[in-house]
Amino acid sequence: MTDIRETEPAAITPAAQELRAAVEGGLPTTLADLCALVRIPSVSWDAFDADQVARSADAVANLVRGLGVFDSVEIKAAGIPGGAELGHPAVLATRAARRGRPTVLLYAHHDVQPPGQDEDWESNPFEPTIRGDRLYGRGAADDKAGVMAHIAAIRALVEAEGPDFDLGLALFIEGEEEFGSRSFSTFLEENQEALRADAIVVADSNNWDVSTPALTTALRGNVTFRLTVRTLDHASHSGMFGGAVPDAMMATVRLLSSLYAEDGSVAVTGLTSIDVPTPDYSVGQLRLETGLTAGVSPIGHGTVLSRIWSQPAITVTGIDAPSVANASNTLTPVVTVRISTRVAPGQPAAEAYLALQAHLLAHAPFGARVDIDDVDTGEAFLVDTEGWAVAETRSAMAEAWGVEPVDIGVGGSIPFIADLVRVFPDAQILVTGVEDPDSRAHSPNESLHLGVFKRAILSEAFLLARLNRRSES
Template structure:
């Protein structure tokens, strides 16, 4: 794809208004006219390999922040645009750069904070990609590349929505706007809490739009109202103070691998549901979703049965899950006839909305200690937690967002939960307790965020931009309170 933007420039004078229907039509025209430039800007962002993990070059994240700041300054609607950092919790090291901006509200209008993140996941192995991960490639109606969906499309949804708003109503807005484009979300947002505290005056808002989630399908929008939390840690199981010959002592001495396998198996029952007493489920209503759809969206092999009990979406959105995401042990190619003294695994537990992540960690710790086989020694370290979240859907911001989505998509949005976690949302709530939180997104079930061949459906993206532009236009007309 070319990285040369079109010559479309946003108008700076408001157009004649013929009621809300006319405004919505003009917003659609503005989104459509600006779409080539929006995609060109997105491809430039995707080409920057802004992986925020410590093993990757931080200069790429800095370059990404500069590129985003340039786009935001080009909107010419903010009183202030800056790139800022905060210290990582518990140390003097600075976190990755974030782009922040603010425009003050006037005449009783509310302020909305628009959040997204410009950092991306590592690409993984190039051979698993059908095209280079940082070379955005259009195939059919999808744009492929790392960050094309998660979450540089979220960044561009904000930019494009503001462009369309200004094109239709002019840049003399009464609506207050704040912008926070984070640079370390994929690395766990280590400086997020300090950043919020330090930039509180800049970021405070009546409503917060977090553009980092999914839609029901390519034709149906969604508002995310429930997110599971997470508890991850390294579990080390030890039974010997040194390795021994498996032929000489096997059958009498429990090696660490045997103990680890037995211990890990205690975490689930025969149906694959979590069997840890104290990990709770939530009572959530879920839409229809059958096994065939699960197989289509996950690649579940023929003959392999789903796990768990209850409705499929209830298992994903409202019940806990535990996954072993890594094991430190000899590879098959380097295996020897040895009784292993220690084995370490990485455990990732997802926590249902309504349960505290710290409490869940203690429940897991108690279970592992109580079920250690053969008296094996257990060590838990490298712990990370994130709180689950339930959206209060009774506020005016949710009503306005639902109406805007229905207008832009031609279908009413579906309220969904997400099995994954966005822990920083709980920190947003803690710092801004009176703000209404809206979790939206530009992804669809086949976007494959975090996986090879991540992609953005252009039709979904176009409708998501229009929905946000319509939401902002609604707030421009709305008096606070």
């Protein structure tokens, strides 16, 4: 991992000054455009209005057309494998490289997570609101800020160097990342030539803090599924038969408990970890960033960041069982839970699923019937940090932020990156972002730090300018 340190003062070239001025001057327009996107409730989940996602795609496409630099700007949808249904619309724009310059693909997504309960928000989730140095709203950070970082960086490049540049560009703004990127692989196959690039910038990750940029070099994979535990053919009176008959709730609690060791780490044989160095990160910082309640201890072993970046984790994200309000003195016949497992880099998701399946079947208590279905997997990701595009990105970040970037892992998953690697094995993939540890993506009161946003735009503008001067490698 890279140490956090200030860069040596460097001479500011006229070209860099022009880019800085273009980013600064364009910020009011950029923020206004971002706010307009946040006002569109483009939730891609099935239970929400798909027309709003289409409306969001239209708005993004209009912003891209307004740049005036792309040969083609289209709104496209691809089929979801295994059925006739189309995925949500994406925006695809292309510009051919000239005079031996490389091509860079810029990725972000315009769909957002559901807002959750309105009462958990301090302001309307779809009415962007500035409080202090942060912009609040669903998608303000994840990932409409990523969309606007791409657009604003291109605007700055055009203003500073003119529209007749030689760098090849492809822009892919997906419309269903938050719902599993169901049509992503099909979209890549159908648009492979349009998306082919020497470097791919995925603007959907985090920074170390509000003052220090980061390049994400490791992402955990994921395995999610529905687990159903049944012990009875029908409900029975808990007073009459309790103590002799195990109900599904008891069996489920016992089974779920078997997934964890005494320290809260994962206790499933076959789930692996990797050993990588991590920067200093205290338990106090963990408490600050997560809201861990006083008196509650962190779980796991090893450094805090190793638990998040390079070890597996299992979370029960939902339970279908009688509610407290409807509870009766009844032995429950069946309980269903949703399990989300994060898989350490280096382990194939299919291998991790088989380990989980074997564990659950072997540990079913009292002979309970255990069924697993609705399985979804996503691969982990490790970046090759030796490529020229990584070096150019680090230099651009250092120039924009005034400190060297940190290489970080992320506990979350971006499964579609495995598809990018499969379809474009020679492309260098750069995972950047506009978020910081307090952005609270997916949570109530999601927000974007405006200073981070400006520096992220400037980093990408510097990167595009560097690549525009580079011969294809």
